[in-house]
Amino acid sequence: MSAHTHHAHQETAACDSCRACACAHGAKAGHSSFGGWKKLALAAVxxxxxxxxPGGLWVKLPLYLAAYVLCGGEILLTSLRNLRAGEVFDENFLMTAATLGAFLIGEYPEGVAVMLFYQTGEMLQEYAAGKSRRSIVKLMDLRPDFARVLxxxxxxxxxxxxxKVGEITRVRPGERIALDGVITGGEGRIDASALTGESRPVRAEIGRExxxxxxxVDGVLEIRTQKTYENSAVAKILELAENAAGKKSSAEKFITRFARVYTPAVVFAAAAVAVLPPLLIADASFKTWFYRALIFLVISCPCALVLSVPLGFFGGIGGAAKNGxxxxxxxxLELLSRLHTLAFDKTGTLTRGVFEVTDVFPAPDVSKEELLRLAALAERHSNHPIAKAVLKAAGADNAKNARVSVREAAGEGVEAETENTRILAGNERLMRRFNVRGAEPGRGTCVYIAANGVFKGRLELGDKLKPGAKAAIKELGGLVKRLVILSGDSVSAVEKTAHELGVTQAYGGLLPAxxxxxxxxxxxxTPQGSATAFVGDGINDAPVLARADLGIAMGALGSDAAIEAADVVLMTDEPKKIAAAVRLSQKTLRVIKQNIALALVIKxxxxTLGVMGLANMWGAVFADVGVSLLAVANSLRPLYFKEI
Known part of the structure; x- marks a missing residue:
C-alpha cells in the first residue's frame, strides 16, 4: 500500500504546515541570520x-521606526515576495497590514509592539518546535563517529x-558500536538504551549479535561486520526519524485546508469592519473602525492552530521515541488513537518463540532415535525457532556429516533429500499435499515427519508466553474493542495460547496469504473511521504488516522487513509497549483537540470584543501570540509521556 512508501522529506511537520498556510517561514529563517534573540533585544531597547x-514625535518616531524595521523588516520583505508570487492572504500579510495601518493612523507604539511581540512569540514557538524535534533527532546520537578496523x-x-562486510572492528569501553555484527572476541556489557529504551546493560559475549x-560499557569487543553501514539497523532508523514528518495526519491536513479558507475570509471581514460601519452608521468615525479592523486582523492570525497541531504530533512522536x-x-500516531481491532501474530510476538520438544511419538516400527535423526536431517539448515528446537532435541551431532539438499515450503515446513531418502518435516498441510497418511492431530505445535512418502511420527513442541503478555493483553482490552490472534501455527496451539491470554477470537493454520x-x-x-492494526515479528509477517491500516513490528529492530513494512517499530519485544503507544496517541489527540478549542474560543x-471597541491592540496581541504560546506549551506535554 502506498502508505508504506517512504519518500525523502527534509522538512519538519511544523515547517511544512506553516508553509502550507504561508506562515512566516522566511521570517523564522531570518532570525538566525540576523542574530535571533539579540536582534529582538535591540529592537525592544x-x-x-x-x-x-522626552520630547515630541520627531524624537520618538525615529526610534519607533528603527525598532519596527529591526524586528519586522523580514516580515515586510517576505510579504512582498509572497505578493509577487501571488500568495496574498498569509500571516505575513496580516502582520504587515495591521502594523503599517497602526502607523498610518498615528498609533506608532502599538504598531511596533504588535510586531515585536509577534516576532518574540515566533521565536519562542520555534524554540518549542526545536525542543520537540530534538527529542526525535536525539536518535541521531546513535550515529557512530568512527570505526576501529583491524x-x-x-x-x-x-x-x-x-x-566492508566481514571485516573485524574493535570497540573499546565507552565507545559506540559502528556496524551490525557478531562478537568474535572479548566480553563485557553493552548499553542498548538509545535503541531500545532499556536502561539496564546486557551481557555481550562471543557469538552474540x-x-x-x-x-x-566495560569490555573491549571485537566484532565481525555483517552489514555495511548503509544497510545497518541504525542507519534505517535514522532515516525514518529524519523523514517522520512526511506522513501528515488528517488533523494536520484539516488545519492546512482550514487556514487556506480562514485567512482570506478574515481579511475580507476586516475590510468590511473598516468600511461598512462608516458608510452605514451616522457619526461613525472611519479612524475608529479602521483601528478596530486592524485589531481584527491581528487577532485573526491562525498561528495557534497552524503551529500547535503539528507540534502536538511531534511531541507525541518524540515521547514515543523516548519510550523505545x-x-x-x-x-x-493518529491511527493508533483510533484502533478498533488489534490482530497479533503468535510466535515471537505474544510467545517467546523459544520452542522445546516436549514429546516424541514415533510410528509403529520406528524408534525415537530414528525419528529424531530424520527430523534433524530435514531441519539442519533452517534458522526457524521450531527447527532449532528439533535440532537441540536430536543432538548437535545427529546427521552432522550427511549430505542434504533442502527446500522450504512457505507456511508448511521443509522438503529434504539425501542420497536415497526424501524427507518431509512440517505441519499437517505438508503431509496432505504429499498424500502422506497417518498424521494424527496432536496437542499444541507439532512437526510431522515422513520419509519416501511413509509417515514416521510426530514431535510435539511447547512455547511459553512472554513475560508481561497476559497483563498487556488485559490492558489493551480496555483500550481496543477487539483483540484477535492470527497465526500459521496449528489451530490447537493457537487456541491454547488464546485461552491463556483471554483472547476470544483466534485463527490458526494460516499461510501468509x-x-x-x-x-x-x-x-x-471495522466501523468506518476506526482502524485495524496487525502486530508481528516483521519477517514472515511483512505482507500482512503492509496490508493493515497500521503495521506494528515487535522486537524486530534488526529486521529489514519490519522497518520497511511496519508503520510503528517497537524497539524491544515487550507487549506492554503496544498499550503504551496507544495511550500516548490518545493523550496526544486530546492535547491537539484542546489546542483547537482553546484557540477558537479565545479568538x-x-x-467580538474588538469589533465592539472593548479590546485594544494589546488584547489582540494576547489573542494571537499569547494563545499561540499557550497552545504550543500544551503541545509539548506528550513529549514528557512516561510509560507506566
Missing part, C-alpha cells in the same frame, strides 16, 4: 527608548561507511 524618550594486524580509525548504536517506540509519522485474507475480513468489519471572544 529601541522601543522602550521611544516610549521613555587491517593487516594494525588498528585503523576510519569512517563507518568505509568498512550486536547492533550499531549500542555502547560497550518509533512511529513513522503523525498519520500513524491466509493471514492477509483474514485480516481483510476483519478490516471490512472568537476577543474578535
Amino acid at each position: 529601541l522601543f522602550a527608548a521611544g516610549l521613555l524618550a 587491517r593487516g594486524g594494525k588498528e585503523e580509525k576510519v569512517n563507518p561507511q568505509e568498512v 550486536v547492533l550499531a548504536g549500542c555502547i560497550s 517506540i518509533l512511529i513513522k509519522g503523525g498519520s500513524y 491466509g493471514k492477509v485474507e483474514t485480516l481483510e475480513k476483519l478490516m471490512s468489519e 472568537a471572544a476577543v474578535l
